[in-house]
Amino acid sequence: MIDDDLRDLYQEVILDHGKNPRNFRHPEDASHEALGNNPLCGDRLTVYLRLDEGRNILDAAFEGKGCAISIASASMMTDMVKGKSLAEVKKLFERFHKMCTGDDDGGIADGFEDELEKLKVMSGVRQFPMRVKCATLAWHAMNAAAEGEDAATTE
Amino acid sequence: MTNVVNFTEPVRTDAFDVEAIRRDFPALSLAVNGKPLVFLDSAASAQKPRAVIDAMTRAYESQYANVHRGTYHLSQLATENYENARAKVAQFMNATSPDEIVFTHSATGAFNLVAHSFGSLLEEGDEIIVSVMEHHANIVPWQLLRDRTGIEIKVAPIDDAGNFLIDEFEKLLGPKTKLVAVTHVSNVLGTVTPVKEIVRLAHGNGTPVLFDGAQGIVHEGVDVQDLDCDFYVWTGHKLYGPTGIGVLWGKPEWLERMPPFEGGGDMISLVTFEKTTYREPPARFEAGTPPIVEAVGLAAAIDYVTAVGLDRIAAHEKELLDYAMLRLAGMDGLRIIGRAQQKAGIVSFEFGDVHAHDVATIIDSAGVAVRAGHHCAQPLMERFGVTSTSRASFGMYTTRAEVDALAVALEKVREIFG
């Protein structure tokens, strides 16, 4: 018997993204990249971005090793941020982070209703505080890449 | 208030009774997620028997003051307890004298002490040898030393089963080798290294040997006179004792030559602003207020372990290991990392292509606690081409039923990940 919290954490969508991650590649023409490192578990993801002059994301991809949660999160993130500006993505991450830690006030969605709805599948980590960092690793790395840093850690 | 420090617990002469032992460990009756706790993470830190908890409570309640300072009764009592603990540790390792025992805050503290104080005797171009399966605590202090003085670090390899390759090790020994610092028992693979051979070869080369005994003291025990190594490092909390205390045993000829590590109270013989002189070891290496009550707890842990019998604990763990290796290896998709011929009760594994963190999270919901991650041994992970493993480790209180519980919980992982 599998308890509800676990089912909630490992939803089909997550297992699917974890097994068949989207955008799992190293684009030759990436303009920005950063390594996301979780020193506690040794997981490492590199996030690649291609930005235009207006700081819009033309392409996003990643490579690395991680658990089902961190890979699924990177997979969904890279799918979702393409075509958005860095400023938009930053806001989205703020909401997503709150969702993962259980602080989400469900406030205004800033026009991200669809995205937030999709990201909801990750919110099962709320019940597993040790795993929140898995869900946010790729997002931290993307932030670091956008800001021109080489690396981000979840510390 | 009592003057008598009574460390001794009833001696068991009966057969190894794991259920009786379990009753001595309050934490083992905990429930986790509504299921009885199945604690398979003793290699990270062991649970504590009531005897240790009580000894420490007693020390705080009625035997507590700072040590080596007061002339009053309580301070004297606390000092006696602290020094008795040192004597007990010496006896436990069969050291020739308590003066060879330095208390530190952890094994990590002991490594840093040696890397700093012994390290200050080294020069640019000198070499030390570690193995690829070292814990970060026996890697990073040497790298810091390398950054300071320009020593070189050589790495002794292992084979794919996790056996220490003694012939390859021998080839690394040379005129510049000033220290061999390797583990006694690997905290990831369970490998027991050929410690006597290592000492023989190193000494033949005129090189002193330090062993990381953090796991070795628990699963194998040590007789430092028989082993004839130069340093042996371990930590209290893995031997069913408290956190906050570690042990450095060193041969007197080394300790006497080594300058202090940290400076402060207790380690000096005379301080003036012009010049300060230091005390003899071990005091020279114990600056500041030491882990007073932790030492009492450690002594109680040693008494407890001794009463149960280190050899009987080892035999129990060996039996469990054999069972676990069979039970787990029989599971579809489970790959055990570390099949050394000499192996302690530590089993690292991969489960299909499911990440260790996912494994640990899922089996935790069945009350099963294993460690997932790199186990502070990233170079070793790299050696095996993984970033993390799951690790089940056994203690004197582990049962076959718990190994079974692990196997059953792993089926749940399969159910979720398919």
Ligand SMILES: Cc1ncc(COP(=O)(O)O)c(C=O)c1O
């Ligand atoms: C083999 C080994 N060496 C060193 C250590 C470090 O011990 P501590 O963290 O108590 O300093 C550990 C435990 O984490 C270990 O397993």
